[in-house]
Amino acid sequence: MEYGLYIHLPYCRSICPYCDFVKAPLHRAEPTRLLDALEREGAMAREREALRQLINPHQSHTPLPELIGRVNRNLRGWSNYFKLGYPRNAFRDLNHFVQCRLGKHLRRRSQRGWRARRGLNLSAHLKHMGLMAL
DSSP: OOOOOOOOOOOOSSOOTTOOSOOOOOOTHHHHHHHHHHHHHHHHHHHHHHHHHHSSGGGTTSOHHHHHHHHHHHHHHHHHHHOSSOOHHHHHHHHHHHHHHHHHHHHHSSSSOOOOOTTOOHHHHHHHHTOOOO
16 A cells, blocks of 8 residues: 655745745745755665564574674665764664664564573674674
């Protein structure tokens, strides 16, 4: 199923008398900033979906080092494209998303599930296994 989205950009050259949107004077950078933010948000959603496809319940049979290698390859390509500008928040969110997905993956792999050893948490285990952090 395909969805559509209507976004009204209230940056008109003249104000219509029937318009009930909030009105403010136009600053030249505002429309560009808004469109850039929408593009970044769309790119993040596409990357999260690509990672969901990589780390899904059907991959339970895949050895963890191989799965981490696939995820690293995907993250490396995405980060090379999006590292320009100020990507720190996006990278932090994506790191958290990947760690949560891999944690779920580890817990569902066997009947007992995965538990961290004493003194070792999930992020340290994944780092030891070779997961790159953005």
